[in-house]
Amino acid sequence: RVPTTGDVHLYADPSSYLTRTPLLHADCEGLDGGEAVPRGLRHRSKGKDDRSSNMNEQRKKLKKTRHGSERNILWAVSSETKKREYAVTELYPRLLYTFSDVVVFVLRNPRSFESTVLEKLIDWGAASINKSVNQPTLPHAIIVLNATDQVDDKEWDVDTATQLLLDDINDAISRVPRLEDLSKGWRETGRKIANTKDLLDCYYASVSIVRIPSRGRYMLMDDQVEKLFQLIKQKARQSLDTKKEARMLATAEQLQVYLQAAYDHFSKDLSTPFDFIKEALRHNPIPRDLGGNILNLALSIKENSSDAKIQLGDTAKVFSEITFMIASCIILDSVRQNLLGTTLQLLNDAYVEFCEYAVDRFDNFYAPCQYVSSRYGRCRNFKSGHSSKGHQNAGGKIIGSGGYQSAFSFDDFMPEWIASIQDALLKIQVELDDPNRHGPGRGWGEGKIAVELQHRHTLNWLYRRLGDATNFVSHTTCFSCLRELPEHRLPCGHVLCGPCTSSYGAKISKTVIELKNCPLHYEKTSWNPPWLVKVKPAFAGTRILCLDGGGGVRAIVQLHALKAIERVLGPALPIQCFLDLIVGTGTGGILALGLGTKNWPVNDCIHQLKELCVKAFTIREMIGIPILEKLSLFNHHSMYKTKPLEAILKERFEAIPLFGGAAPIGSAEMATKVAVTSTTAHDNGAVVIANYNRLEVENYEIPYKFLRSDGPYTEFQIWEAARATSAAPPFFKPFVKETGISGIYKDGGYHHNNPVLVAQQERKLIWNDVAGSHPDILLSLGIGTNNVDKDDDRSIYSSGGDSVDGSKDGTSPTKPNRPSIWTGLSLDSLVKDVDRFMASRDIWDNFVSEHTAARSNNNSGSSRGNHRRYIRLNPDLQLPLPRLDDVEALDNLERAAAANFKRNSVKIQEIAHRLVASSFFFEKDPSSVQQKNGKGTWKCKGQLHCRFDPQSSEMYGLGRFLQDCTTSDFEPFFLIEDRSDHKTAFEIPLPEIISSMCLRGVFNPPNVYIPISKELSTINIYLCLQSNPYPHSANGYLPISGFPRELVSEEIKPRGLFRPALVAARRSDDDKRGAGGNPQRYRSVRERDQNSTANGIPAVRRTSPHSDLRGAFGATNGRPVPETPDDVGMMRTQSQYYELEA
Structure with missing residues (x-):
C-alpha cells in the first residue's frame, strides 16, 4: 500500500492557535510506509525538468530551507539502513513517540484487530520506550477505525467502543507469541501483566477507540470527528498536567530546542536513549543568585568528590558538607552589604529561601533514583523525570516497576539543616567577637577584614577536605563568596568576583589590583610576580570599538583605519590600551579576537589577515565548471573548503578557552573585553560569544543570547569563536560545536553585521555604574564603500559596510578561475536576505538618531555634544569594490584606504585626541561633597588620574604625545566647568605634569577643588589639546572619561541595570x-x-x-x-x- 504523504509535517490547530496552550498536529506515513515513494512526494517531483532552476522555484526552495538545517544520518551506512522503510520504522517512532502527548493511529476498520493492528501498535511503542530516559509522561494512544460499517449504535460512543475492543483482545497476550514475549519481559521487571490492557498501559498513558463511519452517513461522521477532536484536547490536557506536576512543561520555543536536540541525537545514534532532564538543564541554566550559586557548588562537589555517597547524589550528604561554608558566606555577605540585624535574623529573613531552592532543585533534578537491580544496575531517572515507565538504567532499559525511590525527605531535612547553619553562624560569631583572637576593640564596625580572613580560612578548610581545590572551578559562580558573578580569572584557573578580588588582593594603583595567592587554596599558591587584575575606576566612562562584518578581504580597510589612528598616537600607544570593549562580526570578529584576546599589534593583524584570506579561500574542486559547480555546491553546502580555514584559525588562536582557564604566572589579565556575534542554525537566533562575564538581568529584553559555559573544558575556545562568527554560508559551512555549548553556528552578520547595538547593550550590562551615561567614544569601522557609481544594485560581492551606493558596475569582473556561484543558481532571494542583514549604514543612522536624542541620566537633560562621541569611519575607496574573496585586490584596497585616511587626517586626529582624553578620569573624595554655609552652593574635592600604570611604557608614551601637542603659542590644559555657572570655570595647566610623565613616568596632579552652584549641577572636565576647533566637534574641548557628571547626586541616582538585591524588604x-x-x-x-x-x-x-x-x-x-x-x-x-x- 502506498502512503498518502511523505516525511513528517507539522500544523497548528486553528481553534487553539491563539490560546496559552496551542495544539500542534504532526503527521507521518504511518506504521507501514514501506519503500514506496508517497503520493505527495511523487506529486511534488512530477513535472520537474530543467526549468526547475528558474527564479521562482529557487526562491521557494530558499524560503523553505533557510529556517531549517540538514543533518547527516550517520548510522545509514549499509544497504538496509539506507532504505526509506528503515527510517520510517526506526527513526520516526523515536521522535514522535518521545515528544507526542497524543498519538493517533488512523486505520481502516480491520476485520481482525488483534492480528493486524494490536501487534503493530505495541511494537511501535516497544521500539521507542527504551530510547528516552527521564521522559515525564507516556503518550496517550487514540485508535481511529476509519470506514466503519454495520456496528451496534452503542459502539459510536468512545468509552463503549474502547471497552468492547479491549474485552475482545483481553487474552491476546497468551495467543500472540510476540505479545507473550513482551509480557514476559515486563513481568521480569516486577510489573503485573494480567491482560492486554495491562500490556498497553506499559507503552501508553491511555488507549481510546474512535470509530468513523464510511461515506454516506455525513451527520454521524461529523459527530464522530468532533468527538475525536475533543478527545485529543482532553488527552493533551491530561499530558500537560502531568508534565506540569513533574516540572517538565516546555514552551513552544523550548519544544523547538528539545526537538532539534533530539534530531541531533538520533541522527548520530539510534541506540543511546535521549535524556530529557539533561537537555532541559542544558538549555535552562541555573539562576545566578545565591540559591543558584549554592546549587552550583553542590553540583561541583557531587562531580568531584571521592565520597561514594556524594557521587551518587545523596542530597543530605552533599548539603551537610557545605553547612559551615554557607554560614561563613552569609556573614561575609551581610558585612559587605552592611545589613542590619543579627546573622540569625538575617538567615531567617533573607537567606533561607535560597537554601530551600538549592536543596529542592538538587533533589528534583540531580539526585537519581536509588533503585538498584542486581541484574541491570542502578536506575538513572531523576524525580522530575521518573514517569510511569518505571526504573531505567543508563542504556534506557526498563529494569523495574514503580516510582522514584529515595530515603531523602525535603520536609525532614530542611529544618535540621537550617538549624545546623544557625549553629555554625553562632560559632563563627563567637570566634569573630573573641578579643584574644583579633585584638582588643575589634567589633563589627571594624571587622570586615577579620570576617574576610575568617572566610578565607573556611574556604581552605572546605576545599582541602573535599580534595584538590583546582577541581572546583566555575564560570558562573564565585566559589569564594557564592554571592557575586565571577569575572577575574587567576593563574590557578579559579575565577573570582570583583568584591573577592578586591578583598584578597592589594590595590597598587587606581586601575590595578595585585594578588599573590588564590583565596580558595592560599597555602598552596604563591605567585611571584603577583597576578595583576585590571579594573575600571568608578564612574569612569567606556571606550568601544565596533567592527563590521561581511568584508572578507575588505576588512583590511578597518585595520588601516586603526593604523592611521595609531600613527597620530605614536609608537608607544597601541590602540588596545585605549579600548575597554571591542565587538566584531564575521571577519571583524576575527580581528576583534586578534586585537583583544591575543593583543596583536595592528601591523601584525594586517599580516595575519592577509595570510588568513590566502589560506581560507581555498576553492572546492569543480567550482567554476558549469553544471559540476552546482553539484559540488549542493553536495558540500559551501563554496570553499572548511579544513584550511579551521587549520589556520587553530594555528593562530590556539585551543585555549576564550574565558577563564589557567594562565602562566607572570602574565596579567587582559584589560580589553571582546565580544563576537554569531547565529544559531536551529532557530536563526543571534548569540554573543565573549571573553568576559556579565550580569543577566531578568525581564530586560535584548535581541540576542549571551553564551557562557560553566567551566573551562566546555567553554568556547578562541579559534571556535572565530570560526562561529565567520561561518558565512554559502562561502563556508556552518560551524558545528560538539562539546560544551554545543550547536550549529553561522555568521553573526545575519542579525548584527554592524554590531553597534550589541556593543551598546553589552557596555551597559558590563559596567552598571555608567549604564545611564553615554560612552566616552564609540567608534564604528566599516569595510569601505564606493560612491563613484550610484547604481543601487547591492550584491553580496559588491556591497559592504554601510554602502548603499555600491554598484554592480563597481564589482571587479569574475575571473575564469573564480566561482560564478550565482550564475545559473538564481539565488536572488538569498542575496536580498544578505543585503538586509548587511545594511550597516541604516543600522548606524538609526542607532545614532535614537541614542543622541534620548536624555542622558547624567546629563541634566542636555544632549549637547553627545553625537560627537559616536563616530563612524567607512571610507570612500573610489575604486570598484572587490569581491570578499578577491585576495589579489588586497594591495589596491590598502592603497585606497591609506589615501582616504590621509585625506581625512583631521578627523583621524580628532578620534586619537578623544581617545587620549578618555585616558584621564576624576576621582572625588565622597566625604568632601558638602554644602557651603547652607546657601545652596556646594563644593567637592578630588584628584585627576591617568588610566595607565606609573612608569609603564604607555605612561611615558602619553607624556611624549602631550609634549608634542605643545607649541610656542599653546600648551595643553584641563578645563573644569559648571554648566549652571560658566563664570566659575577654571583651567589646570599641564607643563609640569607633562614633564613628570616624560621624565619619571608619573602622572601626579594636585588636588582639585570644584565649586558647584546647585545640587543637580552638571560638571564637565575637558582636556584641550589644540587651539583650533575640531571639525566634527565644532570646538577644541574634549571631555575626560565619564564626564559630564553630577558630582553631588550621582551616587543616589539610578545608574541603569542593577543586580537584584538579596534583601529588598525587612520584616517588622x-x-x-x-x-x-x-x-x-x-x-x-x-x-x-x-x-x-x-x-x-x-x-x-x-x-x-x-x-x-x-x-x-x-x-x-x-x-x-x-x-x-x-x-x-x-x-x-x-x-x-x-x-x-x-
Whole structure:
C-alpha cells in the first residue's frame, strides 16, 4: 500500500492557535510506509525538468530551507539502513513517540484487530520506550477505525467502543507469541501483566477507540470527528498536567530546542536513549543568585568528590558538607552589604529561601533514583523525570516497576539543616567577637577584614577536605563568596568576583589590583610576580570599538583605519590600551579576537589577515565548471573548503578557552573585553560569544543570547569563536560545536553585521555604574564603500559596510578561475536576505538618531555634544569594490584606504585626541561633597588620574604625545566647568605634569577643588589639546572619561541595570515575635507568609506576573511547585523583589 504523504509535517490547530496552550498536529506515513515513494512526494517531483532552476522555484526552495538545517544520518551506512522503510520504522517512532502527548493511529476498520493492528501498535511503542530516559509522561494512544460499517449504535460512543475492543483482545497476550514475549519481559521487571490492557498501559498513558463511519452517513461522521477532536484536547490536557506536576512543561520555543536536540541525537545514534532532564538543564541554566550559586557548588562537589555517597547524589550528604561554608558566606555577605540585624535574623529573613531552592532543585533534578537491580544496575531517572515507565538504567532499559525511590525527605531535612547553619553562624560569631583572637576593640564596625580572613580560612578548610581545590572551578559562580558573578580569572584557573578580588588582593594603583595567592587554596599558591587584575575606576566612562562584518578581504580597510589612528598616537600607544570593549562580526570578529584576546599589534593583524584570506579561500574542486559547480555546491553546502580555514584559525588562536582557564604566572589579565556575534542554525537566533562575564538581568529584553559555559573544558575556545562568527554560508559551512555549548553556528552578520547595538547593550550590562551615561567614544569601522557609481544594485560581492551606493558596475569582473556561484543558481532571494542583514549604514543612522536624542541620566537633560562621541569611519575607496574573496585586490584596497585616511587626517586626529582624553578620569573624595554655609552652593574635592600604570611604557608614551601637542603659542590644559555657572570655570595647566610623565613616568596632579552652584549641577572636565576647533566637534574641548557628571547626586541616582538585591524588604519586629517568640527557629516560606497574615501584618506582594506565586504554581507537600524548569529560576528571581501593599 502506498502512503498518502511523505516525511513528517507539522500544523497548528486553528481553534487553539491563539490560546496559552496551542495544539500542534504532526503527521507521518504511518506504521507501514514501506519503500514506496508517497503520493505527495511523487506529486511534488512530477513535472520537474530543467526549468526547475528558474527564479521562482529557487526562491521557494530558499524560503523553505533557510529556517531549517540538514543533518547527516550517520548510522545509514549499509544497504538496509539506507532504505526509506528503515527510517520510517526506526527513526520516526523515536521522535514522535518521545515528544507526542497524543498519538493517533488512523486505520481502516480491520476485520481482525488483534492480528493486524494490536501487534503493530505495541511494537511501535516497544521500539521507542527504551530510547528516552527521564521522559515525564507516556503518550496517550487514540485508535481511529476509519470506514466503519454495520456496528451496534452503542459502539459510536468512545468509552463503549474502547471497552468492547479491549474485552475482545483481553487474552491476546497468551495467543500472540510476540505479545507473550513482551509480557514476559515486563513481568521480569516486577510489573503485573494480567491482560492486554495491562500490556498497553506499559507503552501508553491511555488507549481510546474512535470509530468513523464510511461515506454516506455525513451527520454521524461529523459527530464522530468532533468527538475525536475533543478527545485529543482532553488527552493533551491530561499530558500537560502531568508534565506540569513533574516540572517538565516546555514552551513552544523550548519544544523547538528539545526537538532539534533530539534530531541531533538520533541522527548520530539510534541506540543511546535521549535524556530529557539533561537537555532541559542544558538549555535552562541555573539562576545566578545565591540559591543558584549554592546549587552550583553542590553540583561541583557531587562531580568531584571521592565520597561514594556524594557521587551518587545523596542530597543530605552533599548539603551537610557545605553547612559551615554557607554560614561563613552569609556573614561575609551581610558585612559587605552592611545589613542590619543579627546573622540569625538575617538567615531567617533573607537567606533561607535560597537554601530551600538549592536543596529542592538538587533533589528534583540531580539526585537519581536509588533503585538498584542486581541484574541491570542502578536506575538513572531523576524525580522530575521518573514517569510511569518505571526504573531505567543508563542504556534506557526498563529494569523495574514503580516510582522514584529515595530515603531523602525535603520536609525532614530542611529544618535540621537550617538549624545546623544557625549553629555554625553562632560559632563563627563567637570566634569573630573573641578579643584574644583579633585584638582588643575589634567589633563589627571594624571587622570586615577579620570576617574576610575568617572566610578565607573556611574556604581552605572546605576545599582541602573535599580534595584538590583546582577541581572546583566555575564560570558562573564565585566559589569564594557564592554571592557575586565571577569575572577575574587567576593563574590557578579559579575565577573570582570583583568584591573577592578586591578583598584578597592589594590595590597598587587606581586601575590595578595585585594578588599573590588564590583565596580558595592560599597555602598552596604563591605567585611571584603577583597576578595583576585590571579594573575600571568608578564612574569612569567606556571606550568601544565596533567592527563590521561581511568584508572578507575588505576588512583590511578597518585595520588601516586603526593604523592611521595609531600613527597620530605614536609608537608607544597601541590602540588596545585605549579600548575597554571591542565587538566584531564575521571577519571583524576575527580581528576583534586578534586585537583583544591575543593583543596583536595592528601591523601584525594586517599580516595575519592577509595570510588568513590566502589560506581560507581555498576553492572546492569543480567550482567554476558549469553544471559540476552546482553539484559540488549542493553536495558540500559551501563554496570553499572548511579544513584550511579551521587549520589556520587553530594555528593562530590556539585551543585555549576564550574565558577563564589557567594562565602562566607572570602574565596579567587582559584589560580589553571582546565580544563576537554569531547565529544559531536551529532557530536563526543571534548569540554573543565573549571573553568576559556579565550580569543577566531578568525581564530586560535584548535581541540576542549571551553564551557562557560553566567551566573551562566546555567553554568556547578562541579559534571556535572565530570560526562561529565567520561561518558565512554559502562561502563556508556552518560551524558545528560538539562539546560544551554545543550547536550549529553561522555568521553573526545575519542579525548584527554592524554590531553597534550589541556593543551598546553589552557596555551597559558590563559596567552598571555608567549604564545611564553615554560612552566616552564609540567608534564604528566599516569595510569601505564606493560612491563613484550610484547604481543601487547591492550584491553580496559588491556591497559592504554601510554602502548603499555600491554598484554592480563597481564589482571587479569574475575571473575564469573564480566561482560564478550565482550564475545559473538564481539565488536572488538569498542575496536580498544578505543585503538586509548587511545594511550597516541604516543600522548606524538609526542607532545614532535614537541614542543622541534620548536624555542622558547624567546629563541634566542636555544632549549637547553627545553625537560627537559616536563616530563612524567607512571610507570612500573610489575604486570598484572587490569581491570578499578577491585576495589579489588586497594591495589596491590598502592603497585606497591609506589615501582616504590621509585625506581625512583631521578627523583621524580628532578620534586619537578623544581617545587620549578618555585616558584621564576624576576621582572625588565622597566625604568632601558638602554644602557651603547652607546657601545652596556646594563644593567637592578630588584628584585627576591617568588610566595607565606609573612608569609603564604607555605612561611615558602619553607624556611624549602631550609634549608634542605643545607649541610656542599653546600648551595643553584641563578645563573644569559648571554648566549652571560658566563664570566659575577654571583651567589646570599641564607643563609640569607633562614633564613628570616624560621624565619619571608619573602622572601626579594636585588636588582639585570644584565649586558647584546647585545640587543637580552638571560638571564637565575637558582636556584641550589644540587651539583650533575640531571639525566634527565644532570646538577644541574634549571631555575626560565619564564626564559630564553630577558630582553631588550621582551616587543616589539610578545608574541603569542593577543586580537584584538579596534583601529588598525587612520584616517588622512583630512579625519576628510571631514566630513563637523565637526568631532563631527555622520556618518555611509558607509558614512565614501564613504567620504574617495571621498577625495582621500587611501581606508581602511580589512584583511578578502572578500576584501569588504559590497559587499560580500550585503546591505539593506544602512547597511551591513550578510548572517548568524555567519557573524554578523565575521563582528565585521574583521572590527577591518585594513591596508592601497598603
